Amino acid sequence: MSGLEQLYQQIIIDHSKHPHGVGLDAGEETSHQRNPVCGDEITLALRWDAEGAHIDSVAWEGAGCSISQASASLLATLAEESADEGTAWTPDELTALIDEFREALRSRGATPLDEERFGDAAALSGVSKYVARVKCAMLAWVAAEDLLQRRGGPAA
């Protein structure tokens, strides 16, 4: 598989064409992130359970390259799968996941994303060899991080 094929795995192309989790409600708290280099934009919301302790789902809207859009879609998919399995993320868990995601993407290919932890989103591992594209893949995850930090940071 060429580098380009690793970057654009079928999962990524599919998610960019048919994204999951798209659609925001009026008035819900969102984080808007953009990549000024190419104009990629993501507006993202974390939807909490009744107690405000766990993340039920991730919703977003955006426009941009296939990597940025697929990454947001894959994050939403991963959140939904975790909630369906009864292991919806706590703020701490999502923070840890975002840190791990960032570390892998900045590793220049040295640290692939763990498929056990990231599911289909592990397909984004190929991005780490393309320094100029890491920011595209990070956009949705940075939006989620921004919302967590606004909430007062992860619980101690």
Place this chain on the structure above:
Amino acid sequence: MTGHDRACARLGGTARGGISAQRTSGRARCATRRSEYPGGVTSLAATPAASPPAGHAAATGSSAPFTSDELASIRSQFPILGREVNGHPLAYLDSAATAQKPLRVIEAESAFYRESNAAVHRGAHTLAGEATELYEDARRTVAAFLAVDENEVVFTSHATEALNLVAYALGTASIGRGAGASAAAAPYGLHAGDEIVVTELEHHANLIPWQELAARTGATLRYIPVHDDGTLDLDAAASIIGDRTRALALAHVSNVTGATLPLEVLVPLARAVGALVVLDACQAAPHLALHPRELDVDIAVFSGHKLYGPTGIGVLYGRAELLNALPPFLYGGSMITTVTMERAEYLPSPQRFEPGTPRIAQAIGLAEAVRFVSELGLDRIAASEHALTERMLAGLARIPKIRVLGQPSPAPRVGLASIVVDGVHAHDAGQVLDEVGIAARVGHHCAQPLHRRFGVTASLRLSLGVHSTADEVDRALAAVASIRPFFGLSEGATS
């Protein structure tokens, strides 16, 4: 330049005291100049066969393109062209972002550091004298290249700084500050009711400084809109540029469409109302002979790094009379005559605008780049690039689902084309080219308003340089043709 033109030029330089009678008479006097272009303007732009006015468009036929031997010799002077990218020979099609450097430019900059490094315009030791000599020789070289006087050439860090310098100086003049005790700047001040005119296709560097100047002075910023095909709405220009217009700031060549702007129409409109004309010549300087006086502009700026020179160096041309009237932009050492604890008096141009230790090695490198370009001959560079541009545009037209931003005609324009691949974001499209060693620019190219006007957020830009070859163009065309298939898009479907 006719005597009448010169009269209009002088008027543009002096009649800005706010005395309406003076301006009205100025417009009447220049009206005959305007009438020389009664709508013949658009047909000029639309008819490649018409001989373009001097300095306005790429040469088309008068000079021969480089022979293959000459091109091989040119290419051998660029060390970077010998490298591979992703297992393929580098095809550098991003000269509009920054040009690659011939060895002689790299050597000239390096030789200064190795042999003559010293601060300029201070100190009396031998090296200080040599360095000053080399630095001022660089200024002479650039002045000759532009066919202007040495004191009309100011070295800046980049073209962006040059444009900011002008906008900031006009802002300083607007609050009644001049150059020390001189009140010569006052007539250049802008105030509520005055208007600054730009175009919708400007690079952000020739837009935002004017937005800020307008905000600081109470003046209004207006813009000449572009048509769907990327050409300027010249009817709108004729109504927008009027008695209130104090400055017209515009690009010589669009960095997105590659089209040459119809300066022969727009400059006389500004002249007729006594407005300053500020020309962003960044995309013109590497491709066309740039003679600000022939173009009848007050200010022209370009960047060194797009002209095969080093980064960190830009050139500001300004009419001597204007530069010597304007207040400084940055204040400090090397730009003063007398300083007391209360106030300072400033040197004339260019020192007034070059405070601190200037970009000495960069200026010397730029002078070498100017010699490199001049020796090749801008007419032959234009002829070569024109032939390749025709090949590129014809090739792009044959690829399904490709939109070329602007007019896909070869003249009058320079060798660049920005494209949108249907159903594929520019960033993804560019990745496919990078994979096969082709360097092309993706993004909005610092022209968000123009991209918005075209209804897109980003595009993929292919831009040529003196070292570009037909083979590189063909490789790029093949790569562009492979983009949609790579993403699983058929020739018919959009997504």
